Amino acid sequence: MKKCLLILVALSLILMFNACGKKAAKVAPVQEPVVERVEEPTTQVERPVLSEEEIFQQKSLEELNKDQILKRINFDFDKYTVREDMKAILQANANWLLKFASVEVLVEGHCDERGTIEYNIALGEKRAEAAKNYLVSLGMKAAKIKIISYGKNKPLVQGEDEASYFQNRRAEFIITKK
Numbered sequence: 001m002k003k004c005l006l007i008l009v010a011l012s013l014i015l016m017f018n019a020c021g022k023k024a025a026k027v028a029p030v031q032e033p034v035v036e037r038v039e040e041p042t043t044q045v046e047r048p049v050l051s052e053e054e055i056f057q058q059k060s061l062e063e064l065n066k067d068q069i070l071k072r073i074n075f076d077f078d079k080y081t082v083r084e085d086m087k088a089i090l091q092a093n094a095n096w097l098l099k100f101a102s103v104e105v106l107v108e109g110h111c112d113e114r115g116t117i118e119y120n121i122a123l124g125e126k127r128a129e130a131a132k133n134y135l136v137s138l139g140m141k142a143a144k145i146k147i148i149s150y151g152k153n154k155p156l157v158q159g160e161d162e163a164s165y166f167q168n169r170r171a172e173f174i175i176t177k178k
Contacts, residue, residue, distance in 0.1 A: 056100055061175055069096060070105065070173035073131060074166055077112075080126035082134050090131065093173055094138035104177035107131050109149040110156070112165035117151055124149030131171040146176070 056064070070093045073086035082090065097103055109128030111120035128147035136142050155168045 052099070056178070061178065064175050064178075070175065072170045072172045075127055075169045075171070077165070077169065078115075078123070080123060080130045082130055087134070090134050091138060094135050094140055097135070097144075098139055100178075102178060103175055104144045104146070106174040106176050107135075107145060107147045108154075108172045108174060109147065109151075110154060110168060110170045110172065111152045112168040113152045113155065113160075114165070115152070117153075120151035121149050124151045127169075127171050131173075 050058070059067070071089045073082065073089050075081075075086075076083060097105065107128040109124030109126070109131075111124050111127075115123070125147065128149055132142070132145045132147055135145060152168070155164075156170065157164045157167050159165075
């Protein structure tokens with residue numbers, strides 16, 4: 001038994017000296033590799049500037065009408081004469097239409113919700129006709145302009161106030177042929 005005890009003490013001392021005697025080697029921290037960003041020179045591709053004619057040719061009728069190249073005009077209550085402040089809009093519309101002589105257009109006449117359906121259909125037609133006649137007076141060919149009246153059937157905005165009524169009393173220009 002003494003022999004076992006002696007062996008145990010000897011082993012304990014050996015382990016103790018081994019554990020205390022060695023110092024842990026210092027491990028240098030691993031450095032992340034340096035990544036160098038190389039930016040390639042950017043070359044700007046210059047897109048050719050398209051002319052108004054080229055843009056016109058590339059767009060569909062739907063796109064042209066969605067872009068509202070031709071602006072709408074508004075009318076006074078129960079009137080179909082072109083307002084003075086709307087003549088500049090018609091002039092701009094005519095300038096554009098004359099530039100693209102192949103274009104055909106539909107002028108839609110609209111009214112606000114007041115009045116009978118029949119009365120407003122007739123008034124909308126007179127508004128479309130007045131807008132057409134003004135365009136013709138500016139050099140447009142009458143054969144390139146068709147008219148239709150929707151009366152009060154297609155309001156632009158909903159509302160029972162003067163601002164809403166004014167927006168609904170209008171003539172709109174729809175490109176029907178390029």
